[in-house]
Amino acid sequence: MTGSISAVSVARARRTRTEPLSWAAIDHLARHDDLPGLTLLLLATPEEERVALAPAVDAGIKSADPDRWWGRRGNPNPGYALAVIGCMPSAARAAAALGRRGMRLWTQGSPEFFLEIARSRQLPWLGDLGRRLADRIPARDPWAVDWRFITAVLREGGVEPPVTEGFVRGWLGELFDSPGRGQRRAPLVQRMREDPYLPLLLPAVFEIDRLGAVVAGGSWDETTNRWESAPRFPGVVAELVAEGTLARPAILDLTVDRLLRGGKPHDVRPFVLLHDALAPTVDELAGHAADYARLLPEAPGTVATLAQRSLRAVDEAGRLELETLLEASQPTLVRTEKTLVKAQLSWLERVARRQPDRAGEVLETVAAAFGHPALDVQERALTLIGKQAGRLDPATVGRLAEASAALAGDLPGRAAELFGTVAEAPAAIPQLPPAAPPAELPPPIATAGELAEELVALCHEETAVRWERVLAGLVSLYTVAGSAALATALQPVLDRYPSTFTENSWNRTSPGVYLGEAIRAALDTERPGVWRRMLAGIEGRQLLRVSQRTFDAVRTAWQGGVRGGPDAAFAPTPDGVLALRVAEVAVQLTRTLVPAVVATPTHVTGSLDPAVLLDRLRRAEAEGWQPWPVDFEQALLRLPRQADPAVVAGAAELTSPAGQQFAAWLAAGGLPDPVSTRWEQRPATVDQQYAPVARRAVAAVRPARDGGLRLERQLLTLEPRSFPQLWPDDFRRRGDVLAMVLPHHREVTAAWMLSELAALADQDQRDGAEVLPLLAECGGPVGPALAYGLAYSLGARHQESRLAAVDALVTLAARPEPFAPAVGAALADLCADGLVKLSRLVPALAEIHLAGASVALWELLTAALPPLLPTGQRGLPDLLELSTQVAGAVRARSAIPGLAEIAARPGTTRLVKEAKRLHSVLHP
Structure with missing residues (x-):
């Protein structure tokens, strides 16, 4: 709802006001989209009463229900922003209130009522508020409505905007975005010419690197009334330069400086096009010759081509020093863009013919192309040198012969014939050093606090190594530290990441669900804890269902090794073995006295050293426990094909069922290749x-x-x-x-x-x-x-x-x-x-x-x-x-x-x- 509040309406409201201004009244009017009524209420209240209400407004904004930020008809509700501008005593307090997370949509309405209140209060700090708000416009993806509203505040306050990436990006969006349905706008060149911010903000487009991508895209063309995919920024700026609105030397300097800073090809493309549109004269090109010489070897391909073309024009005019050309050419000749390199070779060949007294220097520079990865480039450089080798002094020929050692393929023999040398014997055949063994798994988790840290890391980035350490750490620490110590460290993690450790519609086969089950089992000193949770309501009953389903699925896997199927708890693919192992821990952790998992690998590839597994099984026999079935099978599947004879002999001495199976596995050579x-x-x-x-x-x-x-x-x-x-x-x-x-x-x-x-x-x-x-x-x-x-x-x-x-x-x-x-x-x-x-x-x-x-x-x-x-x-x-x-x-x-x-x-x-x-x- 838009409109204005007349002085007569304000006077009448002051005479008929029956209740003081309050947060309740503001809240009611704002939630009912009554912006004129809220504006009248604020303007009818004396300044002292409005300022006195500022703490209540601040507190109300902090505590309001998030749903209240939307109006009755589902539109963004800017009513609370009117209370801010009407009551706050300073720009800092107003900016802080408007910057709260719940106020994100305060600019969605028209700024008319907002500014009318500010005018009525004759705020000396309105411009300061505008600057503070403009400083907060995000550098990436600023909202157009934010920019327009804040710009209106800045103009009302009579201050210039800050030249920040966010504000300039919003300005460009206002210029280049297509108009609304049925709307017509003046041509882009006219709007830029008449824009009061053009002198202030345009240089920032060149100086802030990421803004190149904004002007690299297409925009709405008002003359054709359609979207043009080609960037319009270069042509419009060149037109403003041609008519004198923009100073040509300044724009050309900004363009070349932007190209020197480099960046992704998409980001620099509009400035390459602008440089072409400006069509610099030879005098202008000569003034930037040193800049082009820097661009030629290092810039992206399109920019380097521009630099090459510009330098060549200066050279053809007789105004390029040979030293500059040779210094830029040497690194250019090993660039991967073969078209650019071949053009440089042709240019150097022409220079060598033009200045025969310095042909030796030029051809020694050409020899830099002997190090190019492409054989046809190497061959072209060798052919070029061969055409003029007869006019070179012996010392230069000798240096060229030395440089030819970099040639490859069939070219070394041709170079030896050209320079009258003997082709060197080929270098030794390259051999790789023996491969290093895979890295070892990091040390085991030693404390409950370290386990909690690793759990949090697992929630943000799952890795196989992290899973193995967490699984081993949970089982061993449950035995060593007990439930109380684990509860102190791990319960906050469960509370913080419920979507990871509690079943929902999209994570039923995720190992995180079963890890949550295992942790909850470890934190319960007695199984009746599950029943206590069940009695607490729906969440407890859901946990009980998951616990029962986990037990049934693990039992099925124990019986036949089957995963997957209808309503599956584990994926049937090999990565489902991890979820099965975690579920086995959840089922067995409080039921059996197993102090350690045996499948934890010794290397980051998942490989398990047979000697380590032998030690684990010896410990199990000494302490009287058996490994869990899935855990033990995973351990066997991680063993290498061959084991040390001493390990094989040691395994044969084991007497437990697991020990005897381990010995048989080693003796048979492990799992046959499928x-x-x-x-x-x-x-x-x-x-x-x-x-x-x-x-x-x-x-x-x-x-x-x-x-x-x-x-x-x-x-x-x-x-x-x-x-x-x-x-x-x-x-x-x-x-x-x-x-x-x-x-x-x-x-x-x-x-x-x-x-x-x-x-x-x-x-x-x-x-x-x-x-x-x-x-x-x-x-x-x-x-x-x-x-x-x-x-x-x-x-x-x-x-x-x-x-x-x-x-x-x-x-x-x-x-x-x-x-x-x-x-x-x-x-x-x-x-x-x-x-x-x-x-x-x-x-x-x-x-x-x-x-x-x-x-x-x-x-x-x-x-x-x-x-x-x-x-x-x-x-x-x-x-x-x-x-x-x-x-x-x-x-x-x-x-x-x-x-x-x-x-x-x-x-x-x-x-x-x-x-x-x-x-x-x-x-x-």
Whole structure:
């Protein structure tokens, strides 16, 4: 409701006022959306009475029900803000009241009544209030209504706004946001020209880095009456410069300074466009030559291209010092953007011809490109130098020959012929040092306070290591410290995180629910405590239901090792073993005298040292207790394939049932490797438009034997569906929990996760690849599941996923187990029809080469290239170029089927050229 309050209305209200101003009256009028009535009441009250009511207003705002912040019709209620401006004695008190959390929506109404009250009071601090409110506008995502209301207060108070990120962002939003339905506005250039804040706030758009993203997007174009996706900021600012509204030197300086600070390409793009729109003259470009020389080697690609173009214009005008060009060129020539580097080489070639007396200096700078990762760039630099080498003095030729040691592939021989030197013997074949053993698990939790801290951390970030420490700590501390000590430390955690430790509709299979059960069991000195809670009401009955369901589910697992099914308590997938183990603790903790779990791993991979398990079982026999069934089976599944003979002999001396089973397990060599086979999924519908992917390679797993442990068959049985899953996320961010179940059978873990790993490449998902470095440290043969998982991750959409695959492959390369041919074959299968993009793959493989795993990488490439060569896939020349570099590093001399045929083709396509290069390295 809007309107104004006349002086006659205020006078009449003062004469007829029958009750004093009170918080109750304010509250009633505000909650009924009667803003004119509330304004009249405030204006009709003398100033002394209003100020005297300020403490009551403050207290009322603090204690009011949150529902009262909304009006009767469901609209935001600004009525309490009128009480603030009408009663508070200072800007500080008013700003504090308006800044309370419950007052978040106070700006949703019109500022008219707010300002009318302020005018009536003739507040000298209104401008100060506006500044304080403006300072609080958040830097990210300010509300447009907040900005408009606060701006009205600032203007009424006659003060300039603070130049903060939040206020400037709100100003830009007001300028660029589309108008409401049916509204028309003046063109953007006119609104900016007439905006009183333009001189004050526009420089901040250049000076606050994050604001580049605000002006990089599209906006509503009033002339065409539609949304334009291209940024309009550069063109409008250039137009204001051209007409003289903005000073050209100042805007150009601000633009170049902003480019110098750098940032993400999206953030700097509008300033690149503005620089182009300004079209600086040669004089202006020469004045900034030193700035462009700084941008050329270091700035993002688009900015570096701008700098290169600008410097070249200065050079063509004869106003660029050669020293400046050479100093900027050397680091530029090793940039990854080949187009930029090749343009720089062409420029330097022209300069060398133009200034023959200084050609030696120029060509020594060109030699910096010998260190470029791309062979075609190295070759171009060598060819350029070769054209002018005859005019160089012997000393310069000698220095160029020394620089040619950085060349790779077939280029060292060509350089030796050019410079009249003998090609150096290839360096030693790179070898990775032996892989370090996996890190050990952190020390056990020693106190109840430390357990509480780890529980809180677990609520914020679940990790497998943290779960193992919490589980072991709870069981051991219950025996050592007792219920009272645990209650003091852990009850506040249960109270603070009820959604984690109490069952609700979305967490029924979560281990957190059963951990809550286990903790509550540990805190009850007697089981009747559950009945006391039950009598307390619905919450107690719910806890009792969960307790009974937990017991039934654990008993079912004990009998047959089965998890999952209708109304399941535990997930049927391997990560459900963790929830089952936690539930077993909840059931057994107060029923049996078991002072420790035996499955706690000794290493972060989940591996358990057989000697440690032997000590735990000896303790159990000495103290007269047996491990819990699921806990003991998990311990056996974590043992490595081989144990020290002394441990095997010690296990044979054990007499308890668990001890004898342990001895038999070691003697048999542990869990037999399951059978893992490649499984191809195809869309369930013939309409490819609705299929998530054209095909997906996954793996099926089945046990290699009948019988075995109770947990065994369900863990080792995976029958994939026949069609690809859309957006698979069964193990999202829980891969480490999955890996710890079978740390010496990583192929099984990879098979369960393979759909998610595939989606990294074929559906551009983000999470999942972080498990790969952990699997590389685990044990077991590399089968189709892990091979395809690595292949998919190398071609993932997001860089962090590709880097995880690189880390995993480098770790595998330092271990004796063969893996590279299987991964190479998987890559060829996925890339042959474009399912995985070679353009993503090659940079990741290059990182493996740089990390020193060149021997394994060559094995991978020799498996991948033969089936890929006939496909002619985009990116194949880059893969051949990398293969040439790797082949030279490992001194490979093996033939690759199909390579000679491509190398013998006529023509100068890059594919033929790179095939010839690789063939010449393999057959010198």
